[in-house]
Amino acid sequence: MNRKTLALPAVVGLLAPVLVACGDSGDDAGGGGTIVVGTTDQLAAGKGSPAPLDPAYAYDTGAWNVLRQTVQTLMHAPRGGGQPVPEAAESCGFTDNSSESYRCKLRSGLTFADGTEITAEDVKFSLERVRNINADNGTAALLSTVDTIETKGEDEVVFHLASPDATFPYKLSTPAAGIVNKKQYDGKKLREGFQVDGSGPYTMKAHVADDKLTKVVFSRNDSYTGDVEVRNKKVELRVFPDAAAMGEALEKGDIDVMTREMSPSQIKELEEKPKKGIDLIEMPGLSIRYLAFNTDHPSVKDKAVRQAMAALVDRGQIAGQVYGATAEPLYSLIPANIGAHKNSFYNQYGEPSVAKAAKILKKANIKAPVELKLHYTTDRYGAGTAREFEVLQKQLNASKLFSVTVQGAEWSSFRTAQKRGDYPVYGMGWFPDFPDPDNYIAPFLDKGNFLNSPYVSAEARALIPQSRRQADRGAASKEFTQMQDIVATDVPVLPLWQGKQHIAVRSGIQGGELLLNASSDLQLWELSTGK
Structure with a gap:
């Protein structure tokens, strides 16, 4: 078994991902240009969870991994990890020495996927919406240090904090601070169901059965303006009931990538008995x-x-x-x-x-x-x-x-x-x-x-x-x-x-080592077929 340490920046002192080469294959992956990613993260809508994909409610990794593909934030984690960098924003920073005033200037040309222009008022609306709804899932707590939000013209927004908060740039990189369109999102109540509309790298189509998400098809958003380079045209995120079913789908070639959560036995088997055409990648984890x-x-x-x-x-x-x-x-x-x-x-x-x-x-x-x-x-x-x-x-x-x-x-x-x-x-x-x-x-x-x-x-x-x-x-x-x-x-x-976290990738798929960052955020835009 060959082990190779990838030359990537470390995340908060962690080791870079490690690739275990488990064979090679000349087969084309992705089926018709669509890269298929498996997950066991379950998302269900019901009385106790009416709006699993609303940024004002969602507060779990499975939901956030859908939102991060579709809803843009002012800041985001850069490739390889580290301090957050501007995403929907052109620039952001504290304007004082006490970390109580934070200003962002939006990129020019920002629009939602439906073509509606994004202004500073949309940013203000989106974050105030999370705080006003104050859902019982705990999401609004991420914005608890915000006192008031001020707009300056069409492209500047200033966050006045009630108390100093040096972590605020990180919080602006979470889906809780996602920018949403007033046309689809009410300012006072949650958007029920599974549809998400935003300005992120992808648009999405949710497939649902019995009030449970079965798959999401992400299509590249050609009007996206931001810091991310999208390396594919379409990704399907397919939900499996358990790791065993997901592993079987990978071996059959029904999916190209197996991600959260592989079972300990699957990881051990791929480490000790490599399978032709499947690579196991170990990544730093903070869970x-x-x-x-x-x-x-x-x-x-x-x-x-x-x-x-x-x-x-x-x-x-x-x-x-x-x-x-x-x-x-x-x-x-x-x-x-x-x-x-x-x-x-x-x-x-x-x-x-x-x-x-x-x-x-x-x-x-x-x-x-x-x-x-x-x-x-x-x-x-x-x-x-x-x-x-x-x-x-x-x-x-x-x-x-x-x-x-x-x-x-x-x-x-x-x-x-x-x-x-x-x-x-x-x-x-x-x-x-x-x-x-x-x-x-x-x-x-x-x-x-x-x-x-x-x-x-x-x-x-x-x-x-x-x-x-x-x-x-x-x-x-x-x-x-x-x-x-x-x-x-x-x-x-x-x-x-x-x-730690692991994924398994069929040969022919590139970018797997960047698919999950240390916080377990899916970065589907990093995947490609190398064609």
């Missing part, structure tokens, strides 16, 4: 997995219960038995390859210890075994999730300190129940909105957080705005260190592991 708690639920309201779990859980066993080389134990919300990381949980609890957990419960006068139900989603984070929760259950029950049952549910019902507070303990994954330590803290601890968590740390909520004052993000390490220690003490969430 994390964790247990979260409804801290108002009687079974886990006492933090001693949560602390005892933190003292018992064997992350190394979970990573090794379930995910192999694709995962590493995680002892903080902030992953090890992001600046300001601290192993706060390890420092506080050390190696897994039944004796230590028993002492924590005894001190709090909590009688063992503590009865708990752990919930997980069956169709969101890959094939290893069910096995992961089996291992967690065995670890906790083996201690005799807990009596644990587990239950899985499809994401469409799981997420609704989780936000409603039905689950005392539940498993979640996080793919960062942008590669800054702030995005591993604020979405979990700040007001209006992604989890809709009842947990409040007044100290952490005071430290978050303090950390955003630092234009030099390394200078904010003190605040992030404190917040990581707060999480380890109070355990509103329990970090488990961080992962």
Whole structure:
């Protein structure tokens, strides 16, 4: 097996993608000029998720990976990663030294795909719409530091921030700041269904069955004006029920690329037994997995219960038995390859210890075994999730300190129940909105957080705005260190592991090494057939 490190810029200190050459083939890929990409990201519309692809509502990787192809933002992540650069904007920057005023000038000639001219008023409308709707999915929290938005002429927009926010350029690169057309999007209510209209690199056509997205056909938007070079004419994103079905489609040649989420067994097999005509590409990843708690639920309201779990859980066993080389134990919300990381949980609890957990419960006068139900989603984070929760259950029950049952549910019902507070303990994954330590803290601890968590740390909520004052993000390490220690003490969430990401590509498809950036954003425009 040949291994080749690709000469690409590193992302926040990570290694560049690694290509495992698994054979070669002279077959043409892409079928009639259309490149077909497989995914297991499920998107469903229903009572609990009425508008899965509205920028004012969407706040998960699957939805954002549709929006990033179709809706333009002022800023975006450049090829290979790094600080965000102008996209729909010609230029952007802070106009003061305190990171409280941010000005952008739009590119000339910007239009929506239907030919409507884009002005600064459209940008203002789009971002104010997200804030006014304030959906319960947590999306508006990304724009929480905005005080007012001012337009200057047709092509300049100024964001006046309520407090300093050095991360604001990153936030303008997320779909939450996507520019939408007033013709298709009401300023006061969500756009239900799966249609997306914007000014991005592609237009889209959604295919739906039983209120679930089955595929999206992206066609190059010939009126697109921006920073991205589109290297293909059409890409089909096809949704599969699981990794096994997606892998079978790749082997048959029905799809050209297999992406989120390949199973650990598929990755291992392609590494150890290369298949002719298929290349496995390993990419840097910043995703994390964790247990979260409804801290108002009687079974886990006492933090001693949560602390005892933190003292018992064997992350190394979970990573090794379930995910192999694709995962590493995680002892903080902030992953090890992001600046300001601290192993706060390890420092506080050390190696897994039944004796230590028993002492924590005894001190709090909590009688063992503590009865708990752990919930997980069956169709969101890959094939290893069910096995992961089996291992967690065995670890906790083996201690005799807990009596644990587990239950899985499809994401469409799981997420609704989780936000409603039905689950005392539940498993979640996080793919960062942008590669800054702030995005591993604020979405979990700040007001209006992604989890809709009842947990409040007044100290952490005071430290978050303090950390955003630092234009030099390394200078904010003190605040992030404190917040990581707060999480380890109070355990509103329990970090488990961080992962790498892999895709498999049929020979003949180029650009696979750039298909996913470190935040797991799909960049379909990078793919080509090399013709």
